[in-house]
Amino acid sequence: MPGALPLGDPAPADGRLPADLEIDATAPFSAYLHVPFCRVRCGYCDFNTYTATELRGARQDEYAETLMREIDLARDVLEAAGGIRPLDTVFFGGGTPTLLPPGDLARMLEHAVDAFGIRNGVEVTVEANPDTVSPEVVRTLVDAGVNRLSIGMQSAVPHVLAALDRTHRPENVETAVHAAREAGLDVSVDLIYGAPGESLADWEASLDAALSLEPDHISAYALIIEDGTKLARQIRRGEVPAPDDDLQADMYELADSRLAAAGFDWYEVSNWARGSEQGSVSSHASRHNLAYWRGSDWWGFGPGAHSHVAGLRWWNVKHPAAYAQRLHAGESPAAGRERPDQEAQTLERVLLQSRLAEGLPISEIAESHRSRVAELISDGLVDAAAAVRDRRVRLTLRGRLLADAVVRALTE
Incomplete structure (x- = not known):
């Protein structure tokens, strides 16, 4: 069966976003x-x-x-x-x-x-x-x-x-x-x-x-x-x-x-x-x-779908019947939402962007952890040329096989 929804704060019935949310209307x-x-x-x-x-x-x-x-x-x-x-x-x-x-x-x-x-x-x-x-x-x-x-x-x-x-x-x-x-x-x-x-x-x-x-x-x-x-x-x-x-x-x-x-x-x-x-x-x-x-x-539509706008995340109720019931009552189907703090945002950026061939900008890594890039290069997990020339963490083939270990090294 589907996994459980994450914990979070209650979402408002009308679906309105926080008044202090700063949305870039030119962003993708x-x-x-x-x-x-x-x-x-x-x-x-x-x-x-x-x-x-x-x-x-x-x-x-x-x-x-x-x-x-x-x-x-x-x-x-x-x-x-x-x-x-x-x-x-x-x-x-x-x-x-x-x-x-x-x-x-x-x-x-x-x-x-x-x-x-x-x-x-x-x-x-x-x-x-x-x-x-x-x-x-x-x-x-x-x-x-x-x-x-x-x-x-x-x-x-x-x-x-x-x-x-x-x-x-x-x-x-x-x-x-x-x-x-x-x-x-x-x-x-x-x-x-x-x-x-x-x-x-x-x-x-x-x-x-x-x-x-x-x-x-x-x-x-x-x-x-x-x-x-x-x-x-x-x-x-x-x-x-x-x-x-x-x-x-x-x-x-x-x-x-x-x-x-x-x-x-x-x-x-x-x-x-x-x-x-x-x-x-x-x-x-x-x-x-x-x-x-x-x-x-992005906005995720449908039961259990997740959305992300300007750092705010929310997720819908999971079952199609509950989803339909809320919408037909004129209510938002969102079950909960959260605004990750800076530490959580950094972890997520490292986790996701390090998986890309374009690489993770070293500037996105916490300053206290940037020295570990050299260790990852020495271990054959990160491409040396990309780190020096482009200032990006780009995984080698071995690094792709051990991507989780790279993320741990750059965040823990």
């Missing part, structure tokens, strides 16, 4: 639209998603109308705070957004564009399960303004998909990519490595299959066992083995080598884009996710 702004529906719950997943038996009265066919109420609320709240501005990126995530009729996704996008406007070159991404993508679906999304499709491939090996409780057929990934390509969309595929029973050869087969599709972008995430998931219970009972850290490291190195040879450059520890130059960000990188990693502003 993004929208995340959460669609919390799935046909089945994957064994590793602790995202805020719900199958049909878990909805408790919430209705998928009314979801678009409900979410559009939150868009109206956001427009009014930001306008009152002097922070309304056009959207740089829009991202439909889940769950499985393409479980909704494509016309519903189109209506939500149109409503967001009407409320905020968009900047030239806006990036609009929809996540999709391969089994829910067809030429008809893609055409509707393109006509609505979607220009990027992120396809949940995860693996090309049937027994690995089974271990992850993924239900799509591997051949449908190719069908989905082809439909997106025919419509002129940028295409990203997501992979997961380190599943129970997955060998290095299995992982190599999945990488080869993904590269054969010639996508613009590939995400490759190490499987993490989250408390409360089916997979965590299976491991605890000894039914399946826990992920092997050394094997996952070998898998990461193999991915980086294969992707680099195919013309992909890493721009974040788990993300590679085609056609970028060393030290720059490819036009195929996920600009929406870069907004998170760079600490930009």
Whole structure:
């Protein structure tokens, strides 16, 4: 089941922002639209998603109308705070957004564009399960303004998909990519490595299959066992083995080598884009996710969605029924909010920006910890040239494998 919401201060029923919040109305702004529906719950997943038996009265066919109420609320709240501005990126995530009729996704996008406007070159991404993508679906999304499709491939090996409780057929990934390509969309595929029973050869087969599709972008995430998931219970009972850290490291190195040879450059520890130059960000990188990693502003719409504006963070109630109830009562769905102090903000900047190929400015590190950069260079975790020339912490390949250790060294 989904994890718990964070602790925080109560959020006001009208959703209003603090009067002393200083919003930069020229800064980038993004929208995340959460669609919390799935046909089945994957064994590793602790995202805020719900199958049909878990909805408790919430209705998928009314979801678009409900979410559009939150868009109206956001427009009014930001306008009152002097922070309304056009959207740089829009991202439909889940769950499985393409479980909704494509016309519903189109209506939500149109409503967001009407409320905020968009900047030239806006990036609009929809996540999709391969089994829910067809030429008809893609055409509707393109006509609505979607220009990027992120396809949940995860693996090309049937027994690995089974271990992850993924239900799509591997051949449908190719069908989905082809439909997106025919419509002129940028295409990203997501992979997961380190599943129970997955060998290095299995992982190599999945990488080869993904590269054969010639996508613009590939995400490759190490499987993490989250408390409360089916997979965590299976491991605890000894039914399946826990992920092997050394094997996952070998898998990461193999991915980086294969992707680099195919013309992909890493721009974040788990993300590679085609056609970028060393030290720059490819036009195929996920600009929406870069907004998170760079600490930009965004409003998260939907149950359990999180938002960030000018240093203020808040999060919505989790269940779709509670979310709908609040909005239909004319209230904000926000469950709580917080304003992290300077120490917490520094930790977050180091945690997120150090994962980027563009690197973390050394000036963002607490002065008392800057001397540790030299130690990290000596340990082979940080690139010496980038630190001296650009005054940035840029991870080496070994540093990417030990990114958490780098963050600890720069913050503890």
